[in-house]
Amino acid sequence: MEEKTKAVRPWEVLESRYLSKKPWFTVREEHVRLPNGNELPHYYVFEYPNWINVIAITTEGKYVFERQYRHALGVVSYELCAGVCEAVDGSPLESARRELLEETGYGNGEWEELMVLSPNPGTHTNLTYCYLARNVERVEAPHLEPTEDIAVDLLSLDEVRALLDRNGVIQALHAAPLWKHISMLK
């Protein structure tokens, strides 16, 4: 699609320095100049590895959901299986297969990429790859890390629709692929 109005151009970086380089807290402070000449002396960029999530549907047509406590918002919420692309993974798809197996014990099935999202293109450097996995099967017990406390619930399609209708999936990175999936079913 052609742009209908004016062109929008990138910013120029005048200065850049790391304030922190830790897992889940790698931040650059940048002094930037906009195309109109205005400057932002303190712009914060948060670096993360890429993330993945999976809408996994079992051979019985059940959707594999997780419940986790999410500390910043202080809520227990329904979520998709999700995780981080590790250096050992050969691709985001491999990361997604690994995370689904580790967190839920489900594997196999037919996988496709549903969409690619940004958590926030203004603040976050990473992307989230969202997959749809059909006909997954429980192949082993979950292998949770000591810091993971995850409940796995199997929901019917009607339950997923009801969950979405009552705003029960609040994580935007999960709500987007779920609503896309629902829109494609109709």
Added chain:
Amino acid sequence: MEEKTKAVRPWEVLESRYLSKKPWFTVREEHVRLPNGNELPHYYVFEYPNWINVIAITTEGKYVFERQYRHALGVVSYELCAGVCEAVDGSPLESARRELLEETGYGNGEWEELMVLSPNPGTHTNLTYCYLARNVERVEAPHLEPTEDIAVDLLSLDEVRALLDRNGVIQALHAAPLWKHISMLK
């Protein structure tokens, strides 16, 4: 809906301190204990005010989109009108009406809340209120801040569908309400 499997409980905060308290960079470092007894000595919580966004449809049935350069990802992307709930706003709805008028010059119309999202309930303290505004009209010229460089494009519903189908809206907080809206049209 009843929880189908085990209960998931909150974490206990053992220590909490602010690393920074600046606009767009307010961060707490917390030492937390999980219900299973395991501890995370360095958990980062990012505080933000609430945000809003708007799917605005004109009296002619056109969708009001924006294009902006987003510096962390380094892309110019199609987005909804979006912004921050300011202290002067009486409600998130007021914030959304104010932002739409400031950034695009469109106002009036019939407004409803479409959904409420979290940018990331694990890391972010805030919520994003998503609105659907029908029959908005151009009532004045946009009033952009010196640091805003925004192009406003009016898209037909077919163009919005094509944009979504080609993964053209990558900001998860915008893709979710757009796909929900599309799913409700069918």
